[in-house]
């Protein structure tokens with residue numbers, strides 16, 4: 001079939017339409033031919049203060065005015081010229097798809113209305129142009145909120161193919177997560193000014209954190225800072241800065257990245273979060289630039305300290321006291337990995353294989369040295385964590401850790417799960433009442449929760465406190 005003549009569209013098998021104009025969608029020559037034609041509109045004379053910007057068939061009229069009347073006059077003149085050019089060239093304009101926004105900052109503009117081909121256009125508060133939501137005040141808060149919500153959807157979809165245990169390796173996970181990241185960062189050269197507002201930074205980073213937690217197979221309590229370092233992905237706001245530097249100042253990619261790493265390292269040294277991770281990985285660059293070594297569920301537990309460790313389980317209210325199941329000392333991540341004598345035989349194994357006795361100060365350094373050392377130490381961590389998980393399950397089954405409430409509240413009985421529930425269905429108790437069925441005598445207290453739009457998750461990190469409604473719900477769960 002010829003590109004220029006005899007083209008037809010098959011609407012249904014019996015309904016075929018001859019095509020006399022236009023370029024076929026998806027053809028190689030199409031965009032160039034279209035640009036040759038459409039270039040005409042950009043060459044039209046425009047009133048002072050009006051500029052036309054076009055991308056493919058999307059045309060934007062940017063107009064400036066001293067006041068509302070001035071603006072309306074300028075814009076309408078420009079619109080009329082565009083319309084008549086389109087008509088001369090037998091192109092149709094979708095008036096109903098035409099949108100306007102007044103970029104007035106925080107000021108409240110007087111009523112303004114534009115016209116094109118008889119159709120009236122009322123300015124909106126936010127419009128979407130080439131994938132970016134532009135709002136009246138150019139804060140781009142709307143843009144961030146909307147893309148974050150969209151990225152959340154992608155993350156949920158990705159979570160299904162990236163379970164914490166098993167699933168693809170961390171490098172492949174990183175690749176998949178890149179989809180959500182690029183969605184989040186799209187157009188940041190335009191909206192990066194939004195990050196001057198702390199609220200927007202929080203929106204950006206918390207969405208990014210969820211992506212990274214999937215890559216690291218981390219518990220949802222993991223801090224943003226730890227997730228970033230473990231996965232080797234810089235904070236989203238630094239990624240934005242990096243892109244802006246590259247595209248707007250022409251800085252080279254490697255230069256921009258080394259700036260990012262420096263800033264990241266600075267932040268890492270100053271943050272009050274992720275203390276345990278920082279003790280293990282003080283130097284980000286060495287860790288990030290390694291050529292070998294994938295992370296997984298167990299390694300992430302060891303690196304974050306959020307996992308099967310007495311202190312952590314106690315903090316999230318899963319067990320009553322933090323002492324080690326094997327030796328009775330306080331079970332911190334450091335204790336499990338480096339001190340508990342119960343695991344000395346495993347340390348001995350490591351010693352025999354690579355002549356290294358695992359310690360807090362050398363673990364990561366040795367792992368980074370060679371793929372062999374990484375494997376041996378990774379296996380060492382994995383063995384410890386699996387043994388502890390097994391022990392945890394045994395203890396749970398034996399009913400030793402019953403009454404899943406903080407110390408001194410409920411001491412025995414079936415496992416209790418506390419959480420907010422929509423009032424109804426679940427048995428409820430008032431604050432201060434005892435739980436006779438569970439043999440408890442203390443007061444019931446309630447966990448606080450983070451407010452997220454999706455769920456009412458109880459976050460383990462918060463202090464147990466009286467809830468805003470004065471009611472909590474306690475639900476029995478059959479003993480495991």
Ligand SMILES: [Zn+2]
Pocket residue numbers: 324325326327328329335339340341342
């Ligand atoms: Zn111990």
